[in-house]
Amino acid sequence: MVDLSWLIMVIEIENLSFSFLGAKKPALKNINLRIKRGEFVAILGPNGCGKTTLALCMTGIIPHFFRGKLEGRVLINGKDTRENEIHDIISDVGILMQDYESQLFFPRVDDEIRFQIENFGISSKKMEEISKEMKLSPLLKRNPLELSEGEKQRVIIASILVTDPDILILDEPTSQLDSEEREHLLGILRHLNAHGKTIILITHNTHFARYCSRFLVIRDGRIVEDTRDRGFLEKAHISDLGIEPINYNWGNHKISTSNDLQITIRDLSYKVERPVLKKISADIGNGEFILILGKNGSGKTTLVKHLNKLLKVQKGRIIINGKGIEDYSQREIAKLIGFIFQNPEHQIFRNSVEDEIRFTLDSLGLNEDNLNKTLELFNLKEYRDRSPHAFSTGEKQRIALASVLVSEPDIIILDEPMTYLDFEAKKHLIEYLRAIKESGKTIIVISHYPDYYKSLTDRRFIIADGKISEE
Amino acid sequence: MKNIFEYREGRGIFYSMDPLIKVFLMIAFWILTLYSELSFLVLLSVIIFIIVMYSGLTERFLRQTRFFFLFVFPFIVIFQVFFHWSFAGENPSLFFFNPRVSIDGLVIGIKIALRLFCLLSSSLIFIMTTSPLRLMQRISKFRIPASVTFLLIFINRSVALIFNDLERILEAQKARGFSIQDVGIRRRILGYIALLIPLLTISLERAQKQAIALELRGFGSKKGRYKN
Numbered sequence: 001m002v003d004l005s006w007l008i009m010v011i012e013i014e015n016l017s018f019s020f021l022g023a024k025k026p027a028l029k030n031i032n033l034r035i036k037r038g039e040f041v042a043i044l045g046p047n048g049c050g051k052t053t054l055a056l057c058m059t060g061i062i063p064h065f066f067r068g069k070l071e072g073r074v075l076i077n078g079k080d081t082r083e084n085e086i087h088d089i090i091s092d093v094g095i096l097m098q099d100y101e102s103q104l105f106f107p108r109v110d111d112e113i114r115f116q117i118e119n120f121g122i123s124s125k126k127m128e129e130i131s132k133e134m135k136l137s138p139l140l141k142r143n144p145l146e147l148s149e150g151e152k153q154r155v156i157i158a159s160i161l162v163t164d165p166d167i168l169i170l171d172e173p174t175s176q177l178d179s180e181e182r183e184h185l186l187g188i189l190r191h192l193n194a195h196g197k198t199i200i201l202i203t204h205n206t207h208f209a210r211y212c213s214r215f216l217v218i219r220d221g222r223i224v225e226d227t228r229d230r231g232f233l234e235k236a237h238i239s240d241l242g243i244e245p246i247n248y249n250w251g252n253h254k255i256s257t258s259n260d261l262q263i264t265i266r267d268l269s270y271k272v273e274r275p276v277l278k279k280i281s282a283d284i285g286n287g288e289f290i291l292i293l294g295k296n297g298s299g300k301t302t303l304v305k306h307l308n309k310l311l312k313v314q315k316g317r318i319i320i321n322g323k324g325i326e327d328y329s330q331r332e333i334a335k336l337i338g339f340i341f342q343n344p345e346h347q348i349f350r351n352s353v354e355d356e357i358r359f360t361l362d363s364l365g366l367n368e369d370n371l372n373k374t375l376e377l378f379n380l381k382e383y384r385d386r387s388p389h390a391f392s393t394g395e396k397q398r399i400a401l402a403s404v405l406v407s408e409p410d411i412i413i414l415d416e417p418m419t420y421l422d423f424e425a426k427k428h429l430i431e432y433l434r435a436i437k438e439s440g441k442t443i444i445v446i447s448h449y450p451d452y453y454k455s456l457t458d459r460r461f462i463i464a465d466g467k468i469s470e471e
Numbered sequence: 472m473k474n475i476f477e478y479r480e481g482r483g484i485f486y487s488m489d490p491l492i493k494v495f496l497m498i499a500f501w502i503l504t505l506y507s508e509l510s511f512l513v514l515l516s517v518i519i520f521i522i523v524m525y526s527g528l529t530e531r532f533l534r535q536t537r538f539f540f541l542f543v544f545p546f547i548v549i550f551q552v553f554f555h556w557s558f559a560g561e562n563p564s565l566f567f568f569n570p571r572v573s574i575d576g577l578v579i580g581i582k583i584a585l586r587l588f589c590l591l592s593s594s595l596i597f598i599m600t601t602s603p604l605r606l607m608q609r610i611s612k613f614r615i616p617a618s619v620t621f622l623l624i625f626i627n628r629s630v631a632l633i634f635n636d637l638e639r640i641l642e643a644q645k646a647r648g649f650s651i652q653d654v655g656i657r658r659r660i661l662g663y664i665a666l667l668i669p670l671l672t673i674s675l676e677r678a679q680k681q682a683i684a685l686e687l688r689g690f691g692s693k694k695g696r697y698k699n
Binding site for chain 1: 603
């Protein structure tokens with residue numbers, strides 16, 4: 001008998017519009033979408049365009065959890081999300097959220113999976129089957145929060161697969177992953193897709209979405225493109241839609257060398273339970289652009305945290321502008337070195353955007369000349385009185401950048417600054433980094449995406465197993 | 472900081488013991504602690520240390536109780552040594568202390584501090600050696616709503632995460648030139664007060680995300696084995 005299951009529509013969305021309670025404009029406008037079983041769909045679009053809101057509608061979280069005005073209907077395997085409870089919908093659709101750590105509750109991997117088994121009253125034999133399929137067997141007794149980012153995601157995907165849902169949605173799954181982990185996740189998704197699962201991938205990372213069979217682009221809450229053209233991501237015109245084309249040329253660069261030494265690191269070692277850095281030595285010249293590469297957990301962030309005294313030197317020496325780092329006060333070092341953390345959530349702690357930026361000026365004893373200029377530069381002027389916590393993660397990243405760069409430090413350290421940014425914001429950041437590099441500032445960037453910085457990088461350092469090498 | 476208050480896999484009688492027996496033992500230990508005199512409190516403290524060492528928890532336990540032994544314990548003892556008589560008698564003064572060194576104060580100070588230590592450390596040992604899921608499974612069989620156990624798990628985890636958030640914010644402030652450890656006591660207090668709102672905002676945001684995640688994990692589903 002001919003298998004016609006691929007003809008079945010697993011998701012049917014008709015005239016869907018949604019406005020969050022109190023919002024001035026709708027997050028989704030008249031969405032019509034039908035997705036067949038076994039499709040591998042990429043949902044693309046700039047920050048704040050409505051991608052995550054659409055995913056929440058597909059899982060029933062909207063309208064059951066968020067209040068607002070919902071028009072139209074969403075059917076998951078024929079079940080109307082408005083008429084069915086979330087528990088009934090999620091046996092058909094699972095989601096890996098952008099902040100996936102919040103999906104972990106227990107201090108052991110097997111307990112995480114068992115929790116799902118108990119919640120749905122499924123046979124405990126499923127545990128062995130799933131952990132084998134997701135290659136989690138050696139990790140079952142580990143604490144999920146101590147695993148690598150890729151492993152954490154695998155634990156959540158394993159929990160989701162307990163109920164054998166037809167649809168798996170992943171919201172920005174690559175944001176915290178290094179290149180090896182990204183390819184591993186992609187392998188898992190392709191395997192699940194080959195076994196009939198419908199995969200919906202929400203991402204800014206077009207390279208990761210290259211194997212998708214269908215591409216949807218959302219802008220301002222509307223679907224503006226829906227295509228099954230496999231070559232779609234390579235087309236240059238998609239940049240007009242706010243999407244980064246694969247192989248986009250981020251510019252070419254002639255390496256500039258500097259004889260004027262600014263940072264000297266000698267035999268730097270650091271240990272917490274196990275050695276993280278092992279006798280690292282490096283020199284960085286004035287005005288250089290240094291890119292630091294390495295796997296998650298290799299010690300990249302630990303190294304740069306030493307440069308602005310967030311970590312105390314245990315062994316070795318660091319000299320900046322001819323002076324030992326121990327001779328700088330915290331305020332002096334913060335004036336000299338601006339540090340942008342990987343996760344903007346960890347950098348935002350004031351009650352308004354303006355106050356967030358002003359905090360740096362106040363603590364460094366600087367006047368407010370740069371305040372308005374910075375608000376304008378980062379397109380934040382009209383939001384100056386709003387709470388920084390009310391923005392999307394990509395927008396928070398912009399606020400975090402503004403709050404550090406307002407003091408115009410001589411050395412700027414950025415830890416994975418592109419993580420949450422969309423194509424336009426990435427282009428802006430590269431242009432901004434180019435401008436400050438041309439003004440003679442030293443820039444150190446940690447990244448898993450070297451291609452973005454091709455046009456700027458003077459030298460690449462690679463950290464592996466706590467040791468440094470230069471490429 | 473994130474994980475030091477949580478259960479971790481380990482070996483020993485306390486790991487394999489039924490969670491409900493542990494609950495009863497802990498309550499019995501609390502009652503003994505509350506009604507014991509100094510010599511028995513010393514014995515209970517020694518028992519605590521033997522259990523900790525036997526369960527392989529020594530390093531984590533010492534990290535958790537470091538603050539207590541460095542600050543709380545000496546504070547209670549010193550306070551009682553000097554001010555014990557300020558609170559004694561029929562009409563103890565509320566605001567005007569009358570400092571007077573006393574041996575009675577020393578004994579009472581050690582007693583209070585040891586009692587507090589026994590109460591806190593027995594709870595810690597319970598948390599560190601009990602799998603929350605196992606506890607939830609056992610409690611569900613007695614028709615106690617699983618949501619009660621889950622609330623306890625949530626609170627335990629949230630306290631650790633709030634400390635973690637605090638560390639991260641202080642680090643971000645330090646990177647921007649404001650180190651709360653380097654300012655005077657007045658600015659330090661004001662600095663900590665100013666952190667309450669962002670900490671609360673972050674915690675509420677996380678609570679919302681976790682509540683959604685919990686729904687998505689099917690907690691409370693009619694098909695489930697937990698009773699709500």
